[in-house]
Amino acid sequence: MHTIYQTTITRIGDFAREALSDQMLITFREGAPQDIQDYCFIHQHGQTEGELHRDAYMELADVRYPVTAVGDVAMQNLRELGHITLRFDGSDQAEFPGSVHVKGITPDDIPLGSILKFID
Template sequence: MQTIYQTRITHIGDFAREALFDQMLITFREGAPADIQDYCFIHQHGQTEGELHRGACMELADVLYPVTAVGEVAMQNLRELGHITLRFDGSAEAEYPGCVHVKGVTPEDIPLGSILKFID
């Protein structure tokens, strides 16, 4: 298996966990503007190897989720900003250009220090 992207959650914004109730998780790299940080899971910005695509897998806190759709600018946003909006709804088409959809149960919580990884 090839790792496309790997990072560690280093800070959790005050309102970031609320998005989990909407089957959503928003990430941004360290150094994000303060008003954005409140709504994001902040992480160390990692290197990308290859392209994220339908059929890849996301691993989050030791749970695997198949990737079902990738928006047209999601990989660029991840590369440049460490920003991605994950939807745990298994949709076959991206709702927005920056969304990545995965299939599986939305985590109730994501502990600080969790590893987020995309693998092929």
């Protein structure tokens, strides 16, 4: 398997876990404005190697999820800002241009230090 992107969660915003109850996880790279950080899982910004696509996989804290849809600007946002909105709803159409949808059970929590990666 080829790693498209890999990063480590280094900080969890005060309200970031609340999005998990809505089947959503929002990430941003370190250095984001404070008001944005409060709602995000903050991570070390990594390099992208290739493009994220449907039928790739996301791994988060050793759980693998199939990618079912990728919005038009999701990879650009990830490359430039480390920002991605993950939806755990298995939709085959991206809800928003920056959304990435995966199939699987939404984690109850994501521990600090968790590895997030996309592979194909």
